[in-house]
Amino acid sequence: MSEALERLTERVRACRICVEEPRGRPLPHEPRPVLQPSSTARILLAGQAPGTKVHVSGMPFTDASGDRLRNWLGVSSDEFYDTEKFAIVPMGFCFPGQDAKGGDLPPRRECAPAWRQDLMALMPRIDLVLTIGGYAQAWHMGTTRLPSLTETVRNWRAMWDGPAMPKVLPLPHPSWRNTGWLKKNPWFEMDLLPFLRSEIRYRID
Numbered sequence: 557m558s559e560a561l562e563r564l565t566e567r568v569r570a571c572r573i574c575v576e577e578p579r580g581r582p583l584p585h586e587p588r589p590v591l592q593p594s595s596t597a598r599i600l601l602a603g604q605a606p607g608t609k610v611h612v613s614g615m616p617f618t619d620a621s622g623d624r625l626r627n628w629l630g631v632s633s634d635e636f637y638d639t640e641k642f643a644i645v646p647m648g649f650c651f652p653g654q655d656a657k658g659g660d661l662p663p664r665r666e667c668a669p670a671w672r673q674d675l676m677a678l679m680p681r682i683d684l685v686l687t688i689g690g691y692a693q694a695w696h697m698g699t700t701r702l703p704s705l706t707e708t709v710r711n712w713r714a715m716w717d718g719p720a721m722p723k724v725l726p727l728p729h730p731s732w733r734n735t736g737w738l739k740k741n742p743w744f745e746m747d748l749l750p751f752l753r754s755e756i757r758y759r760i761d
Contacts, residue, residue, distance in 0.1 A: 557639065558595040561678040565593055568671055574650060579665045589649035590616055593675055594639040598759040600682045600722075601625075602692035604729065605648030605663040616644040624730035625688070630753035631760070641760040643679055645672075647691045659733075663691050683722045684755060689729040696724055706741065712748055725752060 557565070568591060574583040590606045592615075601616075609619040615637070617625055626636050635641055648663025649671075655661055672695065676682070687693040693701050693708055700715050702708045709726045716723060728734050728744070738744060 557593070558678060561593055561595045561675075564671075564674060564678060565591070568649060568675070571649065571667075571670070573666045573670055574664045577666070583650060583664065584653045585651070587650045588614060590614055591646065591649055591675075592616055592637070592639060592642070592644035593679060594643040595679060596640050596681055597643040597679070598681050598683050599642050599756065600679065600685045601642060601644045601688065602685055602696055603644070603646040603688040604691050605646050605660065605667075606651045607660055608651060608654075611651035616646070620732055621730045624732070628727070628730060628749055628752065629756050631756060635760060638760075643682065645675055645679075647672075647695060668695055684759060685722050685724045686752075687724055687726045689727075693726050697726065700724075701726075706737070709744065709748070710741070723755075725755075727752075 569589050571589055572587050575587055588606075588611055590610055603616070606616065607619055607621070610616060616622070617636070622636075626633065629636070631641075646663065648667045650664060650667075652661040652664050685696050687696050690705050690708075693705070697708070697715070700718065700720070702711055705726075705728060709728060712725055716725065725748070727748075728737055
């Protein structure tokens with residue numbers, strides 16, 4: 557990691573903006589920012605925000621969603637957590653808490669405006685961004701994002717063939733809550749995942 561990115565990452569990990577200067581209700585627990593930036597990786601995983609298990613572990617995707625995501629990518633845990641291969645920078649760095657039904661709340665609104673542009677500027681080798689879920693797609697895809705997540709992910713090839721750099725591939729969230737979505741959209745596993753795995757291997761092998 558470059559010195560500049562290391563210094564910025566230290567500042568992010570010490571961030572308390574969602575408690576001290578919140579937009580709306582403050583974070584209901586002590587902040588614990590979780591991210592894995594890299595100045596050398598070519599692949600950025602742009603997720604939503606840590607869940608309860610990640611909040612405890614302090615490492616991204618140490619949960620069932622991470623297991624499914626690694627399966628989608630066709631990589632081992634060692635490869636996934638190798639900062640030479642992957643940068644992992646979610647839209648919200650801290651676990652946002654849960655709603656009344658036990659689902660995770662949206663990423664905190666403070667994180668991306670405060671930090672994301674500066675982090676991206678210090679990760680110059682990124683040439684593939686995997687946008688995981690609607691919040692990451694809204695930030696990284698701009699007007700190429702379609703009205704629904706299903707439409708956006710289904711349109712992946714047209715976006716890939718466009719001129720924008722870095723390349724972006726939209727993915728649904730790998731939560732087990734989305735198992736029904738995967739069953740309704742078999743094209744995702746048949747068409748998109750083989751292409752995704754080949755692009756991953758091209759960049760990490």
